[in-house]
Amino acid sequence: xxxxxxHIGKGRGxxxxxPYPNDYYKQLEEIQAADFVLVELTLYLDTHPDDGQAIGxxxxxxxxxxxxxxxxxxxxxxxxxxxxxxSPNVWEWSxxxxxxxx
Numbered sequence: 001x002x003x004x005x006x007h008i009g010k011g012r013g014x015x016x017x018x019p020y021p022n023d024y025y026k027q028l029e030e031i032q033a034a035d036f037v038l039v040e041l042t043l044y045l046d047t048h049p050d051d052g053q054a055i056g057x058x059x060x061x062x063x064x065x066x067x068x069x070x071x072x073x074x075x076x077x078x079x080x081x082x083x084x085x086x087s088p089n090v091w092e093w094s095x096x097x098x099x100x101x102x
Contacts, residue, residue: 020076020102027072028102031079034065 041058048054073083077096085092 020097024076024102027068027075031065031068031072034061034068037061038065 038058038061041054041061045051045054045058069079069083073079074086077092078085079096081093083093
């Protein structure tokens with residue numbers, strides 16, 4: 001899944017009072033890049049299923065993407081449905097910003 005970053009500037013109906021930390025955006029960008037590589041490798045492997053080097057790269061980036069997402073979610077909350085809710089008492093999904101808020 002590729003995560004889309006949409007930014008609405010201040011004064012244009014942005015409901016967020018303050019911007020998110022720079023690390024938030026940096027980590028999202030790293031996740032997007034890793035997931036983009038996974039999409040491209042998937043398309044390639046659909047037509048070259050016996051390319052062991054590409055399979056190795058796919059597995060490497062799949063693991064890297066999982067690590068990036070785990071790190072992001074531990075710091076900022078869930079990225080997508082299906083992410084673990086780390087708090088037993090608070091539904092964190094509703095606390096995360098909507099795409100138009102970042």
